Amino acid sequence: xxxxxxxxxxxxxxxxxxxxxxxxxxxxxxxxxxxxxxxxxxxxxxxxxxxxxxxxxxxxxxxxxxxxxxxxxxxxxxxxxxxxxxxxxxxxxxxxxxxxxxxxxxxxxxxxxxxxxxxxxxxxxxxxxxxxxxxxxxxxxxxxxxxxxxxxxxxxxxxxxxxxxxxxxxxxxxxxxxxxxxxxxxxxxxxxxxxxxxxxxxxxxxxxxxxxxxxxxxxxxxxxxxxxxxxxxxxxxxxxxxxxx
Amino acid sequence: xxxxxxxxxxxxxxxxxxxxxxxxxxxxxxxxxxxxxxxxxxxxxxxxxxxxxxxxxxxxxxxxxxxxxxxxxxxxxxxxxxxxxxxxxxxxxxxxxxxxxxxxxxxxxxxxxxxxxxxxxxxxxxxxxxxxxxxxxxxxxxxxxxxxxxxxxxxxxxxxxxxxxxxxxxxxxxxxxxxxxxxxxxxxxxxxxxxx
Numbered sequence: 001x002x003x004x005x006x007x008x009x010x011x012x013x014x015x016x017x018x019x020x021x022x023x024x025x026x027x028x029x030x031x032x033x034x035x036x037x038x039x040x041x042x043x044x045x046x047x048x049x050x051x052x053x054x055x056x057x058x059x060x061x062x063x064x065x066x067x068x069x070x071x072x073x074x075x076x077x078x079x080x081x082x083x084x085x086x087x088x089x090x091x092x093x094x095x096x097x098x099x100x101x102x103x104x105x106x107x108x109x110x111x112x113x114x115x116x117x118x119x120x121x122x123x124x125x126x127x128x129x130x131x132x133x134x135x136x137x138x139x140x141x142x143x144x145x146x147x148x149x150x151x152x153x154x155x156x157x158x159x160x161x162x163x164x165x166x167x168x169x170x171x172x173x174x175x176x177x178x179x180x181x182x183x184x185x186x187x188x189x190x191x192x193x194x195x196x197x198x199x200x201x202x203x204x205x206x207x208x209x210x211x212x213x214x215x216x217x218x219x220x221x222x223x224x225x226x227x228x229x230x231x232x233x234x235x236x237x238x239x240x241x242x243x244x245x
Numbered sequence: 246x247x248x249x250x251x252x253x254x255x256x257x258x259x260x261x262x263x264x265x266x267x268x269x270x271x272x273x274x275x276x277x278x279x280x281x282x283x284x285x286x287x288x289x290x291x292x293x294x295x296x297x298x299x300x301x302x303x304x305x306x307x308x309x310x311x312x313x314x315x316x317x318x319x320x321x322x323x324x325x326x327x328x329x330x331x332x333x334x335x336x337x338x339x340x341x342x343x344x345x346x347x348x349x350x351x352x353x354x355x356x357x358x359x360x361x362x363x364x365x366x367x368x369x370x371x372x373x374x375x376x377x378x379x380x381x382x383x384x385x386x387x388x389x390x391x392x393x394x395x396x397x398x399x400x401x402x403x404x405x406x407x408x409x410x411x412x413x414x415x416x417x418x419x420x421x422x423x424x425x426x427x428x429x430x431x432x433x434x435x436x437x438x439x440x441x
Binding site for chain 1: 400403405406408419
């Protein structure tokens with residue numbers, strides 16, 4: 001098992017948002033988590049990646065058999081965890097190149113590898129940018145500063161492709177995207193599919209799931225997973241909404 | 246006084262004549278307590294003064310800036326940008342005054358002072374002042390005191406950048422507009438000291 005979440009409770013401020021999540025993700029699996037606004041979908045992603053301000057009050061999360069919650073956010077990244085942010089953060093004054101070079105080399109260092117040569121890094125970056133159809137001049141742009149909504153999401157997928165994670169969590173990466181951008185995102189996720197890699201796709205509508213077909217679909221409501229099934233659930237949600245659960 | 250660039254924090258009085266340009270750069274590194282008193286008189290038409298300052302405090306330093314920019318002649322221009330980081334229980338005082346004399350029409354004068362405070366014990370006071378006695382002028386001043394942005398830090402850490410390096414990247418980008426050419430490495434090293 002890659003990820004085992006047991007009875008996870010989490011609060012933001014004084015408010016309990018996650019009220020006992022159980023979820024197991026095997027290697028090579030793609031899981032979709034669907035649910036109405038306010039169900040706790042984004043909180044789950046935040047807790048799994050260690051965002052400050054989210055407190056786990058009960059339960060456990062094992063990642064490759066290790067206590068994920070005891071790891072710092074950067075350690076989780078080194079272990080192969082990646083979150084595509086619903087609202088990507090702007091970092092004024094830091095270019096995408098500087099940002100990603102620091103990220104790639106920190107991960108290599110953590111795994112006992114030497115730093116990547118600048119020329120090799122730039123070549124790799126160019127490849128991955130082309131893959132998500134980002135213009136080369138974005139390499140010199142400040143991270144997410146002045147980007148459109150679609151450009152920010154594409155930048156997330158570019159980072160995902162470059163960092164080559166083991167477990168990707170996509171938090172509403174599809175929201176606000178037109179069909180072309182959606183396809184780019186989907187291609188990015190599909191390209192990472194392999195027997196060793198897994199993904200959690202958090203969304204409240206079905207469009208992305210037409211392009212990236214999940215193995216399992218979960219319905220998250222009021223902080224709990226209330227239903228788990230296959231792709232047939234997507235259609236049920238599409239026709240009857242979340243009230244049926 | 247001339248057009249030169251000064252590596253050590255320049256202090257004292259300067260008179261800038263018609264058509265001359267004065268560039269001053271101020272760098273205060275960790276461990277240095279400094280009183281920086283500078284008074285600049287733009288006495289000839291079209292004179293210019295451009296000031297950039299950077300300060301980094303990590304322990305119990307006391308850094309005081311008192312900058313007075315006098316626009317005494319018409320058509321002069323002055324710009325000032327001071328960015329600093331205060332850690333430990335250091336104390337920074339920034340006082341900057343721009344005075345525009347009645348005769349100094351068509352003046353352009355700008356001053357900004359931005360600060361990042363790293364600890365609850367560090368103190369920064371910033372007081373930009375404008376005294377304008379002419380009516381045809383473009384003047385602005387601004388001052389901020391803030392902290393490292395938590396969202397940015399988490400975003401970087403979520404990508405695998407260690408906390409300390411993420412903070413360094415943030416501070417470097419904050420200071421970059423005021424880092425004198427050729428001193429990038431030295432400032433980077435000083436930033437590591439500040440985070441120790």
